[in-house]
Amino acid sequence: MIDGRAIAAVIREDVAARARALKERGVVPKCIAIVSDGDAPGLLYAQTARHGGAQVGVEIEIVPIGAGADTSGALAILARVVEEPSAHGVIIQRPLPERIDETRVVEAMDRRKDVDCCHPQTFGLLALGRPLFAPATAVAVMELLKRPPAPALRGARVTVIGRSPIVGRPVSMLLIAADATVTVCHSKTADLADECRRADVLVVAIGKPNFVTADMVKPGAVVVDVGTNVVNGRLVGDVDASVRDVAGAVTPVPGGVGPVTTAVLLRNIVDAAERQTN
Numbered sequence: 410m411i412d413g414r415a416i417a418a419v420i421r422e423d424v425a426a427r428a429r430a431l432k433e434r435g436v437v438p439k440c441i442a443i444v445s446d447g448d449a450p451g452l453l454y455a456q457t458a459r460h461g462g463a464q465v466g467v468e469i470e471i472v473p474i475g476a477g478a479d480t481s482g483a484l485a486i487l488a489r490v491v492e493e494p495s496a497h498g499v500i501i502q503r504p505l506p507e508r509i510d511e512t513r514v515v516e517a518m519d520r521r522k523d524v525d526c527c528h529p530q531t532f533g534l535l536a537l538g539r540p541l542f543a544p545a546t547a548v549a550v551m552e553l554l555k556r557p558p559a560p561a562l563r564g565a566r567v568t569v570i571g572r573s574p575i576v577g578r579p580v581s582m583l584l585i586a587a588d589a590t591v592t593v594c595h596s597k598t599a600d601l602a603d604e605c606r607r608a609d610v611l612v613v614a615i616g617k618p619n620f621v622t623a624d625m626v627k628p629g630a631v632v633v634d635v636g637t638n639v640v641n642g643r644l645v646g647d648v649d650a651s652v653r654d655v656a657g658a659v660t661p662v663p664g665g666v667g668p669v670t671t672a673v674l675l676r677n678i679v680d681a682a683e684r685q686t687n
């Protein structure tokens with residue numbers, strides 16, 4: 410098992426030290442998270458980040474998009490929030506409800522404050538290999554793969570299942586930048602199990618409980634399970650427990666990608682605060 414909580418603790422220590430240094434200059438690193446009404450997972454993510462941030466000197470404010478707000482309402486909220494001088498970062502919890510045109514909203518993001526990498530230009534820089542910010546979950550996967558028991562990524566065969574803009578796509582770009590040989594799979598992939606079995610490292614971000622089973626994993630491979638699914642009131646990943654008998658190492662759910670994601674988000678906010686203060 411790869412211990413995500415231990416890796417998160419190391420990142421949080423660095424964040425806390427840098428937040429203290431900013432505070433000595435009169436700056437409290439702050440992010441505003443915009444969460445639409447009824448988005449329970451988005452609200453939980455923002456609340457978890459707010460709780461974690463409070464422990465390391467990073468402030469997170471949650472601003473709701475009300476049930477009645479349409480695209481212009483959401484744009485008005487974002488315009489107000491990005492103008493807030495005390496906020497160094499702004500996050501839009503996605504997906505937004507269908508009544509809101511998400512493309513228009515993310516295109517109105519201020520790139521300096523785009524700590525979750527939602528604006529097409531921020532994402533474009535990531536795709537070109539010179540990221541300003543990268544989505545916290547994608548960076549969390551890289552943090553988990555940075556140290557043993559993960560193999561060196563240079564030249565390694567890595568398969569990513571999932572191509573969402575929040576996880577699969579950005580993690581693939583970070584892996585390419587780390588000189589891995591990357592295969593990206595999705596719901597239309599033929600012979601998914603074959604693609605997985607070729608991988609030295611398998612990153613799974615599908616959102617289907619226990620989807621990846623032992624027969625899909627190369628013996629000794631490292632498996633990163635991004636999935637968070639609630640089954641009978643319990644949090645489970647996309648990777649079945651049987652994989653532990655075959656893999657060299659697996660990230661647990663909970664206690665793997667999740668805590669590292671929160672720590673990386675806080676680090677992205679401190680990065681933004683430092684850039685804007687300098």
Ligand code: NAP
Pocket residue numbers: 546570571572573574575576577594595596597598601614615616617635636637638666667670
């Ligand atoms: P998403 O937007 O629903 O994307 C899911 C991806 O999986 C899509 O690319 C989809 O393919 C692919 N997929 C679905 N069924 C498949 C199948 N049978 N075979 C192969 N590929 C399949 O989800 P997401 O936002 O990327 O999130 C993925 C999971 O990660 C969820 O469980 C989410 O809760 C979790 N998550 C965790 C964290 C964390 O911090 N721990 C953060 C974000 C997300 P198509 O593109 O072809 O539809």
